[in-house]
Amino acid sequence: MTPDVSVIIPTYNRRAMLPEAIDSVLAQSNQSFELIVVDDGSTDGSAENLARLGQTIRFERIDHCGPASARNRGVAMARAPLIAFLDSDDLWAPTKLERQLAFMRANLDCAISQTNEIWIRNGRRVNPGLRHRKRAGDIFIDSLRTCLISMSATMMRTELFRSLTGFDESMLAAEDYDLWLRILIGHEAGLLDESLVTRRAGHPDQLSATTPALDRFRILALTKLLAYDRLSPARRTAVVEVLVEKCRVYAGGLTRRGRIDQARLYESVAEQAQTCRATEIGCAINSIRSTLREVAYEH
Incomplete structure (x- = not known):
């Protein structure tokens, strides 16, 4: 049976955090999903650590090319009409898929939506600044200076992603900023105003911390x-x-x-x-x- 949503987790050297992200997906109240994990050439044993999951997930390992390539590979494998991304250092609340699927079904004209989120930095909860506050509707111009869509909170129609050829694989960073802007040219963003994602930041190997001059x-x-x-x-x-x-x-x-x-x-x-x-x-x-x-x- 075709799943309602394909969940895609790209990962690179996240052996400690990846199992927590996966567990937060497997614990979803709505189980009509397929989980696709794409290992972007990890060297820390992340792939071997997934053996315990057996057939629970679809797993692919690629040469290290960056998160854009890993996510694109995941979407290429996807079978569902909707896709949702989860970064391997983030977590979902148990009702995230259920609530967001209901939102997308109730708003059939909505091509992309997101939920609100909880921010954790260095193990402590922090409040995002006003400029990061999420909002619905035409957010194209507001998104030029501040990326207003969060990867782990997003759900979109698979057809839309593929029509735009996905993430730009030549971009080692800000590939999400690039795709969201291309989407927002022609689509308004939906917002489910519930904090259903925990966004964890502050670890030293985070891409934003290791890539200079973003x-x-x-x-x-x-x-x-x-x-x-x-x-x-x-x-x-x-x-x-x-x-x-x-x-x-x-x-x-x-x-x-x-x-x-x-x-x-x-x-x-x-x-x-x-x-x-x-x-x-x-x-x-x-x-x-x-x-x-x-x-x-x-x-």
């Missing part, structure tokens, strides 16, 4: 948006404003570190964004991708 990936995501002909004039203006701001801040930092050629690239991207000529935007996207590959190779 804004360079956000700059790529924003530049890609300018290649879309579906942006309204108001939205295009908002994208350009944020992109120019981020490019100039990042270029200033590169200049201070003596990376003059890279700084000039981002200053040029800021100038090209304001003209919004398709040819120049395409060249800017290719140049940023090339620079990101070079920096990744250096590290």
Whole structure:
């Protein structure tokens, strides 16, 4: 029987936390799901630690390429009409799937929704700032400066994900920011105002802590948006404003570190964004991708 939802957990060296995330899925009050765990080339024995689950999960191991590749592989395996992601360091409340499935069924026009969440940092509960407060509806412009959709709280229609070709695998970080913005161009976000996810942060190997200069990936995501002909004039203006701001801040930092050629690239991207000529935007996207590959190779 086809499950109602495919739950996808990507993991990389989370041997200690992964079993807790999996257990929070297996304890769901609604059991009409398939659980897909994609190991992104872990070296800490995470895969071997899953042997106790037997046939309870669908498991795939891939070469280490980053969370975008792992999530895309999980969706490629998915059989359900809805998908839900859970990061391997987060947890679900027992009624998360039941409540969110009910929300999606009651709102058939909703292509993507999320729940509220509890934030835990370094073992202590913290309150998110006002700018992180979740809201429903057209949140595209608000999401340009602050990522307002949380991976582990999200449920979306599988067809939507596949129509947008999923996460950009060239992005080592901010791949979620990139996808959410591409979705929000044409869809409003639904919100189930219940805290059904526990988001755990603060551990030293968290991607946001180990990947330097995250804004360079956000700059790529924003530049890609300018290649879309579906942006309204108001939205295009908002994208350009944020992109120019981020490019100039990042270029200033590169200049201070003596990376003059890279700084000039981002200053040029800021100038090209304001003209919004398709040819120049395409060249800017290719140049940023090339620079990101070079920096990744250096590290």
